[in-house]
Amino acid sequence: MSKTAQKRLLKELQQLMKDSSTGIVAGPRSENDLFVWDCLIQGPPDTPYEGGIFNAILEFPKDYPLSPPKLTFTPSILHPNIYHNGEVCISILHSPGDDPNMYELAEERWSPVQSVEKILLSVMSMLSEPNVESGANVDACILWRDNRPEFELQVKRSILHSLGF
Amino acid sequence: MDYSVSDPTDFSHTSIPQLSQLDTLVRCHICKDLLKIPVLTPCSHTFCSLCIREYLTREPKCPLCLNELRESSLRSEFLVSEIIESYRSVRDALLESLMKNQHNDNGESLIELTDDDNDDDLEIVGTNSREVNKDKNENSVGKITKPSTSSGVNSLLSSQRNKSNTKEQLAQCPICSGFYPIQALERTHLDECLTMQTLDANDNIKKRRPTPPIPQIKSPKSSSKPKRGAGTKDDVSHVDKYLSSFNTDQRRERLPKINFASMNLSQIKQKLMSLNLPTYGSRQNMITRYNHYEILWNSNFCDAIEPVDESELRRQLTSWEASHNPSNSNNSTNIISKMMRRANQGNSYQKLLADFKNDNFQRKSWIHMFRKDFKNLLKEAKRSIPRSPKTIDNVENQITAPENTEKA
Numbered sequence: 074m075s076k077t078a079q080k081r082l083l084k085e086l087q088q089l090m091k092d093s094s095t096g097i098v099a100g101p102r103s104e105n106d107l108f109v110w111d112c113l114i115q116g117p118p119d120t121p122y123e124g125g126i127f128n129a130i131l132e133f134p135k136d137y138p139l140s141p142p143k144l145t146f147t148p149s150i151l152h153p154n155i156y157h158n159g160e161v162c163i164s165i166l167h168s169p170g171d172d173p174n175m176y177e178l179a180e181e182r183w184s185p186v187q188s189v190e191k192i193l194l195s196v197m198s199m200l201s202e203p204n205v206e207s208g209a210n211v212d213a214c215i216l217w218r219d220n221r222p223e224f225e226l227q228v229k230r231s232i233l234h235s236l237g238f
Numbered sequence: 239m240d241y242s243v244s245d246p247t248d249f250s251h252t253s254i255p256q257l258s259q260l261d262t263l264v265r266c267h268i269c270k271d272l273l274k275i276p277v278l279t280p281c282s283h284t285f286c287s288l289c290i291r292e293y294l295t296r297e298p299k300c301p302l303c304l305n306e307l308r309e310s311s312l313r314s315e316f317l318v319s320e321i322i323e324s325y326r327s328v329r330d331a332l333l334e335s336l337m338k339n340q341h342n343d344n345g346e347s348l349i350e351l352t353d354d355d356n357d358d359d360l361e362i363v364g365t366n367s368r369e370v371n372k373d374k375n376e377n378s379v380g381k382i383t384k385p386s387t388s389s390g391v392n393s394l395l396s397s398q399r400n401k402s403n404t405k406e407q408l409a410q411c412p413i414c415s416g417f418y419p420i421q422a423l424e425r426t427h428l429d430e431c432l433t434m435q436t437l438d439a440n441d442n443i444k445k446r447r448p449t450p451p452i453p454q455i456k457s458p459k460s461s462s463k464p465k466r467g468a469g470t471k472d473d474v475s476h477v478d479k480y481l482s483s484f485n486t487d488q489r490r491e492r493l494p495k496i497n498f499a500s501m502n503l504s505q506i507k508q509k510l511m512s513l514n515l516p517t518y519g520s521r522q523n524m525i526t527r528y529n530h531y532e533i534l535w536n537s538n539f540c541d542a543i544e545p546v547d548e549s550e551l552r553r554q555l556t557s558w559e560a561s562h563n564p565s566n567s568n569n570s571t572n573i574i575s576k577m578m579r580r581a582n583q584g585n586s587y588q589k590l591l592a593d594f595k596n597d598n599f600q601r602k603s604w605i606h607m608f609r610k611d612f613k614n615l616l617k618e619a620k621r622s623i624p625r626s627p628k629t630i631d632n633v634e635n636q637i638t639a640p641e642n643t644e645k646a
Contacts, residue, residue, distance in 0.1 A: 087245050185293060
């Protein structure tokens with residue numbers, strides 16, 4: 074367990090608690106382990122995800138902030154850039170070294186100057202603007218591209234379901 | 239580990255919220271802490287020497303602008319270093335007095351404060367004046383500008399006056415990782431740090447999370463004591479340090495990067511031995527050890543304004559290795575509470591032992607205290623006995639406790 078990582082996570086937590094952007098809440102799951110956070114992300118307005126509250130887990134590597142954390146939605150949500158297991162695929166979560174899709178701009182990738190808040194904000198903007206070119210969930214990509222109303226309907230339905238209706 | 243986490247938003251509820259800008263600027267973008275041994279990149283960005291060197295082993299780019307960056311092109315910034323160190327030493331006091339100010343009345347009392355506390359808080363004035371200039375541009379707080387220039391000079395003069403000739407050697411506390419003069423560390427700080435940790439161990443986390451600045455505010459008196467290192471460092475004049483920074487007799491040759499792929503095990507061991515580093519562990523362990531030591535060494539002897547000596551570097555290396563060893567992923571507070579428990583045990587153990595020959599000897603608590611050890615001894619003993627009838631085992635079990643007390 075690295076001191077640097079711990080200190081840095083504590084600082085980010087403190088800053089998030091003092092003034093976080095609207096629509097995101099995040100904090101460590103338990104007091105004994107700073108390396109696993111629970112996050113709540115609000116569906117951005119004017120998107121199919123509006124009105125939804127999505128739960129996600131952030132898992133930090135021991136060498137954070139040198140390496141990026143991993144973000145997983147639990148349960149997974151229907152979105153072109155989210156794998157079936159809930160894992161989020163966006164450039165800010167990829168370290169500059171590996172580029173599985175070969176077209177991410179270096180300046181969009183992870184670097185230690187990024188932060189939890191920036192990650193969650195990019196996830197919110199990812200929800201409002203899916204990037205079908207680097208799709209993680211191919212079915213969702215096709216649905217989004219070819220049959221938008223059906224896509225929106227399915228998203229709405231799963232949101233209602235998640236809210237207990 | 240120091241859990242009283244500071245961050246720029248500490249200032250947002252004080253009488254000069256703009257200070258949080260200054261506080262943000264003097265932080266490293268990698269560790270988000272106040273810059274420690276700042277270094278400048280060719281692209282004019284500043285990071286902690288250790289942070290950026292470690293990052294560059296992964297990715298030869300500046301984390302901020304992503305321009306290509308090599309370790310050899312980093313340059314240390316003595317002035318920034320001392321600016322930040324002097325800021326660090328007054329930050330708590332500054333925060334505290336600004337909080338108080340806001341309780342009394344806003345703004346104006348700042349001037350009074352600078353008049354009142356002429357000897358202690360002069361450095362604060364210095365820091366303020368920098369901020370005040372910024373204020374001017376923002377047209378926000380006009381009244382404070384007047385005293386800034388004169389007191390700024392004052393602070394310069396008086397810090398010359400206050401300078402202490404004792405150039406103490408600093409060492410890092412293994413618990414809170416703050417730097418303290420070795421003597422203070424040995425005499426008082428370690429004890430304080432340990433007891434504080436264990437007292438707070440349980441409610442530490444709860445306390446620090448909802449109201450993080452409290453640990454800093456609630457100790458208005460202690461800020462003058464050498465508790466947080468701030469007080470002790472006040473003795474050292476940052477101006478002097480900067481002015482004498484050309485004094486480079488402590489500098490050493492930088493350690494080179496080594497291509498271990500072409501080396502065999504004994505060559506690696508030799509290399510480590512030549513640096514007085516331990517040679518246990520696997521090949522990979524030794525390579526990581528050298529690589530991190532190289533970072534520590536170069537950051538210390540090439541960038542630091544006041545390099546520490548090699549033994550301190552080796553200590554830092556050991557503590558780094560311990561914290562990066564996956565098998566060692568215990569919570570640090572646990573380790574400390576264990577240490578404390580052992581220390582307590584040590585006391586009562588000695589107390590008990592003192593009574594060993596008297597009738598007062600407390601057999602029961604003695605058995606209780608070493609129950610685990612006894613059990614382990616028993617297990618070992620049983621294992622060494624070749625398969626024998628069960629009856630012996632039973633008999634043995636009956637004797638165990640008294641027998642062992644005698645053994646011990």
